[in-house]
Amino acid sequence: MKNKYKEEVLVLFGEKLKELRLKRKLSLRALEKECDIDNSYISKIERGKANIGFHTIVELAGAFKVHPKELFNFEHEWKDEAFM
């Protein structure tokens, strides 16, 4: 699959993360304290600039006490282009 598409999904993931953070009225630095992830790194994740690892995903979900799948709760469909 093309990297372009992976990065699109990363952006959707980041938007969902930001949505959750704002819903709880947390700043990046406030969230940092909840999950021990540097605020500038969280910022990169929210903008889809970091190809984060599984542990990081779980850590973020844990900070919000939600199931990790909640962070993937966005619209997305595979297109043929993704593989060409």
Next chain:
Amino acid sequence: MKNKYKEEVLVLFGEKLKELRLKRKLSLRALEKECDIDNSYISKIERGKANIGFHTIVELAGAFKVHPKELFNFEHEWKDEAFM
């Protein structure tokens, strides 16, 4: 959060991956061809032995043409212990 819990989630993820692979009657080597991930690495993922990155998750979902959240479609609840 404790690493132990992240690894538990990793195991659940791996089981779900294996479930999807078997449902489609694919061997590790057959799946390898669909997603360009080495079969022995897939094997580690299925057993929860690899803290995989986001790109890898998306690549695997793409091989099955499912939404990435499908790979997180397992039962899981946060326990207080996870943070102590």
Next chain:
DNA sequence: ATTTATGCGGTAAAATATTACCGCATTTTT
């Protein structure tokens, strides 16, 4: 007006994931 908070860009070092192999024991197919 001053102070404080916020998002974000950059960075060097350390830790870790990923690749691309090999081989082996066991199961499945022919």
Next chain:
DNA sequence: AAAAATGCGGTAATATTTTACCGCATAAAT
């Protein structure tokens, strides 16, 4: 019985993430 396929363990080299910082421009609060 022989051949082929399968799951899996190991490994060295490479690529990448992650950490732990700094500072700055702007926004918000006092």
